[in-house]
Amino acid sequence: MIFPAPKKELRAFQADLHIHTCLSPCGDWEMGPVNIIEKSRQMNLDIIAVCDHNTAENADAVMKAGKKGGIAVLPGLEICSREEVHILSVFNELPQATAMQEFVYRHLKGENTPEIFGHQVIADQNNIVKGENEKLLIGATDLGILEIVDRIHVLGGLGIAAHIDRKVFSIIQQLGFIPSDIPLDGVELSPFAGPAYDRNQYPGAEKFPVITSSDAHFPADIGKVRTIFFISEPTISEIRLALTRQNGRKAEV
Ligand SMILES: [Zn+2]
Numbered sequence: 015m016i017f018p019a020p021k022k023e024l025r026a027f028q029a030d031l032h033i034h035t036c037l038s039p040c041g042d043w044e045m046g047p048v049n050i051i052e053k054s055r056q057m058n059l060d061i062i063a064v065c066d067h068n069t070a071e072n073a074d075a076v077m078k079a080g081k082k083g084g085i086a087v088l089p090g091l092e093i094c095s096r097e098e099v100h101i102l103s104v105f106n107e108l109p110q111a112t113a114m115q116e117f118v119y120r121h122l123k124g125e126n127t128p129e130i131f132g133h134q135v136i137a138d139q140n141n142i143v144k145g146e147n148e149k150l151l152i153g154a155t156d157l158g159i160l161e162i163v164d165r166i167h168v169l170g171g172l173g174i175a176a177h178i179d180r181k182v183f184s185i186i187q188q189l190g191f192i193p194s195d196i197p198l199d200g201v202e203l204s205p206f207a208g209p210a211y212d213r214n215q216y217p218g219a220e221k222f223p224v225i226t227s228s229d230a231h232f233p234a235d236i237g238k239v240r241t242i243f244f245i246s247e248p249t250i251s252e253i254r255l256a257l258t259r260q261n262g263r264k265a266e267v
């Protein structure tokens with residue numbers, strides 16, 4: 015006899031999928047793993063993604079802190095393309111993010127000057143400083159947007175055009191539109207976009223699902239804006255279903 019798989023209950027998950035840590039040169043010193051999880055709890059978030067500039071070296075620590083604090087943490091990176099466009103990559107598991115990081119590192123040149131760009135602090139899950147990353151994380155890779163999104167998909171992640179409403183490092187600002195041949199999983203609005211989102215303002219955006227996230231570099235900004243996913247569990251496959259509105263899943267901003 016074949017029994018049907020138990021039907022999973024859907025519920026609303028409050029998500030902020032774009033949070034920096036103290037590893038980003040522009041990330042505040044207070045953005046240690048423990049603080050990020052504490053603030054996420056205060057803000058009633060269920061899911062966060064750690065997306066530092068061109069690196070995922072603090073993702074493990076935040077994931078561990080999240081496990082302790084009851085917040086689902088997805089590992090990711092905010093990758094800067096050679097067109098100077100920021101692309102969010104978000105994964106289920108750390109090895110996928112680490113593989114993406116290795117790919118990015120091979121295409122990222124230069125060394126950081128902390129006095130100019132800021133310190134890049136690697137921390138453990140208890141906020142203990144382990145060291146500093148010496149790469150020029152704030153720099154651009156020599157990878158094209160399409161190459162980045164393709165690699166994200168090979169590794170099973172989501173590729174989202176970051177803060178398309180912003181005047182810096184956004185696909186709209188740099189290219190003037192979103193090319194239709196880039197298989198993005200979504201586009202992100204920053205807290206600056208405001209509530210009156212008009213897709214017509216963003217040429218090419220109309221065919222992509224929309225999320226909003228904080229792009230927090232300071233604890234006070236975590237969860238300032240968010241996306242609500244109606245899903246059964248905090249996984250990439252469920253979020254993907256929500257973005258494409260399948261099996262009753264959906265995303266609301
Ligand atoms: Zn950015």
Ligand SMILES: [Zn+2]
Pocket residue numbers: 032034065092229
């Ligand atoms: Zn960012």
